[in-house]
Amino acid sequence: MAESMITDEMKSKIGVESEPEVYEVTVQMIQRFIQATGDSNPLWQDEENVKRSKYGGIIAPPTIIPVIGWERFLALQVKSLLRGKMLHAGTELDCYKPVRLGDRISVTNKVANIRELQSETGRALLVIFEGTYKNQNRELVAKCQQKLIGYEAGETKNG
Amino acid sequence: MAEQIYYEDVVVGSEVPHLVKQPTTRQLVMWAGASGDYYEIHYDKDFAQRQGLPGVIVHGQLVCGFLGQLMTDWIGEIGSLRKLSCSYKGLNFPGEKLICGGRVSRKYEEAGEHYVVCNIWTENSKGEKTVSGMATVTLPVRS
Numbered sequence: 001m002a003e004s005m006i007t008d009e010m011k012s013k014i015g016v017e018s019e020p021e022v023y024e025v026t027v028q029m030i031q032r033f034i035q036a037t038g039d040s041n042p043l044w045q046d047e048e049n050v051k052r053s054k055y056g057g058i059i060a061p062p063t064i065i066p067v068i069g070w071e072r073f074l075a076l077q078v079k080s081l082l083r084g085k086m087l088h089a090g091t092e093l094d095c096y097k098p099v100r101l102g103d104r105i106s107v108t109n110k111v112a113n114i115r116e117l118q119s120e121t122g123r124a125l126l127v128i129f130e131g132t133y134k135n136q137n138r139e140l141v142a143k144c145q146q147k148l149i150g151y152e153a154g155e156t157k158n159g
Numbered sequence: 160m161a162e163q164i165y166y167e168d169v170v171v172g173s174e175v176p177h178l179v180k181q182p183t184t185r186q187l188v189m190w191a192g193a194s195g196d197y198y199e200i201h202y203d204k205d206f207a208q209r210q211g212l213p214g215v216i217v218h219g220q221l222v223c224g225f226l227g228q229l230m231t232d233w234i235g236e237i238g239s240l241r242k243l244s245c246s247y248k249g250l251n252f253p254g255e256k257l258i259c260g261g262r263v264s265r266k267y268e269e270a271g272e273h274y275v276v277c278n279i280w281t282e283n284s285k286g287e288k289t290v291s292g293m294a295t296v297t298l299p300v301r302s
Binding site: 029032033035036037038039041043053054061062063066067070071072074085086087088089090091092093094095098121 | 180186189190192194195198210211218219220221223224225226227228231232236237239240241242244245247292
């Protein structure tokens with residue numbers, strides 16, 4: 001039987017929460033996000049009209065949450081586990097509070113689970129990360145689970 | 160904004176109005192900048208092919224953003240998106256039309272809130288469902 005792909009070093013990372021990193025939700029952050037997705041909802045940008053909305057000001061699309069701190073997350077946490085060919089298998093987002101313009105979002109991440117898979121082209125690792133997002137008032141804004149697959153060899157099959 | 164939809168208006172089995180997207184390679188680069196995901200399979204064709212892919216592919220999380228928009232467009236200003244899950248099952252390619260769709264699977268009241276659960280998906284031009292998931296929203300009531 002082949003040696004497990006899951007090393008002791010990987011196992012030691014499971015459940016260990018990262019140090020929090022804080023990101024301010026700026027106009028530029030929201031604008032770049034909605035320009036990339038092509039989302040013209042006034043809630044994300046129409047400063048005058050949203051004053052009369054239930055939020056009383058601009059909010060960000062809920063799907064901006066997984067993107068907050070994503071670059072650092074990929075560079076530090078993901079790359080320390082998955083070094084080669086990699087694909088994103090899934091996202092699960094739970095939203096508890098709106099993300100408002102000007103919020104300072106504190107992000108922590110941990111590895112929730114690691115599993116070995118047999119893909120069509122060889123062995124692969126499925127790593128489930130769990131991010132926690134809090135605002136400046138220490139209110140829980142969202143939780144997000146990300147599933148990433150790292151392939152040992154061969155072709156990729158997922159998106 | 161579109162007209163507000165209310166909990167009473169929602170029928171289990173009914174469809175969420177489709178959202179059609181056709182992401183370009185330019186859009187993928189914009190998404191890379193917006194999200195900080197600079198993995199080369201999303202903009203470097205040679206790199207993508209060396210990884211065994213037919214070509215550059217659309218970021219899964221960009222499609223998640225499209226499905227988020229599908230729901231936030233539908234629920235209007237007063238509705239709230241509570242939960243969204245996406246399973247990236249197939250490949251999406253830039254230039255291809257993507258139809259984002261949803262169907263109401265359940266509605267219920269809990270702790271004074273009115274929840275609607277939908278199955279959601281994206282379908283490519285071949286009719287293949289490349290991403291599927293679930294969304295839970297809360298809607299206002301008329302009375």
